[in-house]
Amino acid sequence: MNNETRDLSRRERQIMDLLFRVGRATAAEVMEGLPDAPSYSAVRALLRILEQKGHVRHEEEGRAYVYLPAVRRDAARQHALSHLLKTFFDNSAEQAVAALLAIKGEKMSEAELDRMSRLIDAAKKEGR
Amino acid sequence: MNNETRDLSRRERQIMDLLFRVGRATAAEVMEGLPDAPSYSAVRALLRILEQKGHVRHEEEGRAYVYLPAVRRDAARQHALSHLLKTFFDNSAEQAVAALLAIKGEKMSEAELDRMSRLIDAAKKEGR
DNA sequence: GCTCTATTGCTAATTTTCTAGCATTTGCTA
DNA sequence: TAGCAAATGCTAGAAAATTAGCAATAGAGC
Numbered sequence: 001m002n003n004e005t006r007d008l009s010r011r012e013r014q015i016m017d018l019l020f021r022v023g024r025a026t027a028a029e030v031m032e033g034l035p036d037a038p039s040y041s042a043v044r045a046l047l048r049i050l051e052q053k054g055h056v057r058h059e060e061e062g063r064a065y066v067y068l069p070a071v072r073r074d075a076a077r078q079h080a081l082s083h084l085l086k087t088f089f090d091n092s093a094e095q096a097v098a099a100l101l102a103i104k105g106e107k108m109s110e111a112e113l114d115r116m117s118r119l120i121d122a123a124k125k126e127g128r
Numbered sequence: 129m130n131n132e133t134r135d136l137s138r139r140e141r142q143i144m145d146l147l148f149r150v151g152r153a154t155a156a157e158v159m160e161g162l163p164d165a166p167s168y169s170a171v172r173a174l175l176r177i178l179e180q181k182g183h184v185r186h187e188e189e190g191r192a193y194v195y196l197p198a199v200r201r202d203a204a205r206q207h208a209l210s211h212l213l214k215t216f217f218d219n220s221a222e223q224a225v226a227a228l229l230a231i232k233g234e235k236m237s238e239a240e241l242d243r244m245s246r247l248i249d250a251a252k253k254e255g256r
Numbered sequence: 257g258c259t260c261t262a263t264t265g266c267t268a269a270t271t272t273t274c275t276a277g278c279a280t281t282t283g284c285t286a
Numbered sequence: 287t288a289g290c291a292a293a294t295g296c297t298a299g300a301a302a303a304t305t306a307g308c309a310a311t312a313g314a315g316c
Contacts, residue, residue, distance in 0.1 A: 063264080
């Protein structure tokens, strides 16, 4: 199984992103969530291809297939985050946090910021 | 100009990632950096397409073209980070920091962690 | 039970992407 | 100067991606 997102085509990537975001979806739900959505049968054909490639699996609920990523979300998120750091942040976590705070900082509660501080403190203790 | 990365094809995305990572590159350098690299002329054709689409621009250095992203890196990084948060972290900065520390925390210096703490403290003050 | 809608599997056509070759030019080195 | 290598612009064809239609079936509602 090849999990490399760099090998995904345009539509494949859109679909994987959507599945990671919502967790699981029927073909109809995938179709509704796609930008410039093609037909229902086009979406199903793409899902079938993604399943053949091993990126997606399906479960049956009633007569409908519900599709979900083949890889667990937490593994995928770590992989995506690593790739982002490498591509845009010279592998620097500090730079990423700075960017994160620039985007979200104003909108975060003090409790949330405290929790983040505590995460960092915990990392300090482990690093010792 | 459409900057949406979700509209990029497989190879286009590989090239944009590479350009964001290294900042600027000749066609030969792009070719060397691509997985399963095609020929030099194939890479140039792709760069030309990316330029026509407005994702890339070139400057002339001597007789060679040096290609760079059309959008500034800090704008691109914020956009990519927002997309990552939405796709994998339910838009939660706290979750993203937790994942970041899980990946990088052990390898970070205490000074680095301190600087991150200070960034968060500064965000607290601004939020008040 | 019947009708309708939503589903599946499959396929082929169309469109887009990807690739490399050619002709020409340019710069460098011997 | 000549030769070579590296560059450009351009093009066409191969490969891959995308799309939608069809036949058949299953489930829901009346």
